[in-house]
Amino acid sequence: MPELSAKERVQRVFRREPVDTMPFFSGMGLVLRPAIKQLGYKFPQIHRDPEKLARAAILSSRMFGFDSVVVPFDMCWESQAIGNSISLYEDSEDTLYPTIPEKKWKSMDDVNIRSDIADRWPISLIYEAIKIIKKEAPEYPVGAWQLGPFTQAGQVLELDILLKSVYKQKAKVEATLDKLSDMCIAIGQKLQAAGADYITLREMGTGSDLLNPRTWKDIIQPRMRRILASWKSPKILHICGATNLIIEMMNDCGADAISVDIKNNLKESRQKLGQNVLLFGNFDVFALPCKEETTVEQAVQGIKTNIDGGVDAVWPGCDLWPDIKEANMRAIVETTRTYGKKPSPALGRL
Amino acid sequence: MATKEELHERLKNGVVEFQDDVVKQAAQEVVDNKYDALEAIMNGLAAGMEVVGELYDRQEYFVPEVLMCADALYGGLDILRPYVPDKRDGIKAQVVIGSIQGDVHDIGKNLVKMMFDVAGWEVHDLGRDVPLEKFVQEQMRTDSEVVAMSAMMTTTMLGMKKVIKMIKEKNPNVAIMLGGAPVTKEVANLFGADGYAESAGNAVSEGIKMIGRLRQMQGKI
Numbered sequence: 001m002p003e004l005s006a007k008e009r010v011q012r013v014f015r016r017e018p019v020d021t022m023p024f025f026s027g028m029g030l031v032l033r034p035a036i037k038q039l040g041y042k043f044p045q046i047h048r049d050p051e052k053l054a055r056a057a058i059l060s061s062r063m064f065g066f067d068s069v070v071v072p073f074d075m076c077w078e079s080q081a082i083g084n085s086i087s088l089y090e091d092s093e094d095t096l097y098p099t100i101p102e103k104k105w106k107s108m109d110d111v112n113i114r115s116d117i118a119d120r121w122p123i124s125l126i127y128e129a130i131k132i133i134k135k136e137a138p139e140y141p142v143g144a145w146q147l148g149p150f151t152q153a154g155q156v157l158e159l160d161i162l163l164k165s166v167y168k169q170k171a172k173v174e175a176t177l178d179k180l181s182d183m184c185i186a187i188g189q190k191l192q193a194a195g196a197d198y199i200t201l202r203e204m205g206t207g208s209d210l211l212n213p214r215t216w217k218d219i220i221q222p223r224m225r226r227i228l229a230s231w232k233s234p235k236i237l238h239i240c241g242a243t244n245l246i247i248e249m250m251n252d253c254g255a256d257a258i259s260v261d262i263k264n265n266l267k268e269s270r271q272k273l274g275q276n277v278l279l280f281g282n283f284d285v286f287a288l289p290c291k292e293e294t295t296v297e298q299a300v301q302g303i304k305t306n307i308d309g310g311v312d313a314v315w316p317g318c319d320l321w322p323d324i325k326e327a328n329m330r331a332i333v334e335t336t337r338t339y340g341k342k343p344s345p346a347l348g349r350l
Numbered sequence: 351m352a353t354k355e356e357l358h359e360r361l362k363n364g365v366v367e368f369q370d371d372v373v374k375q376a377a378q379e380v381v382d383n384k385y386d387a388l389e390a391i392m393n394g395l396a397a398g399m400e401v402v403g404e405l406y407d408r409q410e411y412f413v414p415e416v417l418m419c420a421d422a423l424y425g426g427l428d429i430l431r432p433y434v435p436d437k438r439d440g441i442k443a444q445v446v447i448g449s450i451q452g453d454v455h456d457i458g459k460n461l462v463k464m465m466f467d468v469a470g471w472e473v474h475d476l477g478r479d480v481p482l483e484k485f486v487q488e489q490m491r492t493d494s495e496v497v498a499m500s501a502m503m504t505t506t507m508l509g510m511k512k513v514i515k516m517i518k519e520k521n522p523n524v525a526i527m528l529g530g531a532p533v534t535k536e537v538a539n540l541f542g543a544d545g546y547a548e549s550a551g552n553a554v555s556e557g558i559k560m561i562g563r564l565r566q567m568q569g570k571i
Contacts, residue, residue: 087479089452094509096452160457163414164421212412257414286507
């Protein structure tokens with residue numbers, strides 16, 4: 001049986017061609033502490049330096065044998081480019097991702113996005129990082145991602161403003177989401193032009209533990225369709241939280257694959273979607289690779305359960321949490337390779 | 351003149367149907383008619399929020415609806431609260447609440463805060479992105495019985511473990527309540543917490559169940 005390179009394996013997955021074994025890859029943050037430490041970096045330093053961003057991402061994948069390299073790691077790029085300041089938590093030894101402490105825009109009326117937003121700093125640094133990865137790690141496919149407009153709205157406005165306006169000021173909400181969708185499209189196209197081999201649309205905050213599925217259909221789905229139609233394949237749609245009620249609508253947005261987190265009932269999703277849809281995610285990024293009490297054997301069993309649940313790739317259901325237990329992480333990837341040699345619902349084997 | 355029961359019903363329905371004006375007007379009538387304000391809070395506003403919790407559990411309501419109901423509830427609570435007499439000993443139960451450092455999400459935290467507000471607790475709201483030590487300092491400063499923390503992300507969740515350890519070392523009798531998307535019951539137990547709510551919606555659901563228990567207790571007093 002021929003062994004495929006990481007790049008070939010992932011490319012074949014998206015083309016629905018048989019692979020040698022199941023890939024371990026992600027469309028969301030994939031940076032790990034051991035790699036950051038080996039490079040001599042501090043966690044807060046890696047986010048706004050394209051070389052550190054690229055090297056931390058590459059080494060994380062090389063150290064643990066992942067099938068892709070992913071940038072960026074945090075969710076504040078667009079919000080910062082719009083003019084918000086960010087907290088990097090430079091004095092903290094803990095793993096704290098950048099956040100926006102105070103939002104510049106106080107209401108939906110304030111939302112005004114420059115036409116050159118996709119070219120502005122710091123977003124431009126991600127394109128540089130992608131180019132560095134393409135040059136220094138050509139064996140890997142590069143994944144990039146964008147927050148969907150509703151989730152992004154929570155980064156640039158107070159989320160409760162948006163949530164409470166869903167019914168009372170629907171037209172204003174839709175206009176806001178359209179502006180943010182335009183930004184998402186433009187940046188996604190630039191990420192692809194810079195060399196991203198696949199792109200994930202992360203409309204994280206729209207699961208049905210937050211939004212009514214009718215609202216999802218009414219105001220989220222049209223924007224998902226428009227954004228995904230404007231990007232080249234391969235493209236993945238990811239939503240966090242409860243997704244079983246909207247999984248069929250997610251599959252009707254034009255994505256090449258669907259990604260879900262641990263709150264999704266995989267078997268039910270597979271039943272609804274059928275055998276031909278690429279379905280990723282659902283493994284617990286805290287319990288299996290990170291939790292102090294989780295043994296290697298439990299991590300292995302967790303991945304076997306994930307694969308048996310009907311996924312086509314072992315793909316973290318969220319950003320992989322950087323403070324992993326190395327033995328667990330290695331066992332997770334090894335189990336993906338060995339246990340994933342059998343065909344998955346949408347993919348045969350060589 | 352509306353009866354006390356009629357006003358309770360209007361308060362309750364106004365919360366469920368997120369009609370701020372209806373709730374405010376009914377609350378004002380309770381005050382004008384010198385009906386018992388605490389009874390109106392518990393049998394009107396809190397009873398309405400219990401229905402909201404049931405609607406959320408049945409997936410008829412979602413977070414936007416719950417937030418609007420909470421706004422309606424606060425509209426009435428602001429009017430009624432000044433007319434609730436202090437307890438005889440003048441001591442109120444106290445809670446320190448906040449979203450943990452690295453987390454700027456506070457919807458869940460605010461919904462849990464509402465539960466404590468309804469119950470008449472003195473709430474020390476530290477806001478969001480709160481440094482870990484601040485929870486400990488504020489608990490010690492106020493001698494609060496409960497510390498409630500929320501984290502929306504896995505990456506910030508572990509900070510809770512440190513806070514619990516710091517607080518329990520200093521005062522083992524403090525009850526700790528955790529909440530947030532990545533926090534499971536197992537994690538809460540593992541960290542040594544005394545209670546948990548897994549998401550903003552679940553916080554409502556759990557908080558409302560607590561309100562229900564408080565209402566039952568109120569009835570026995």
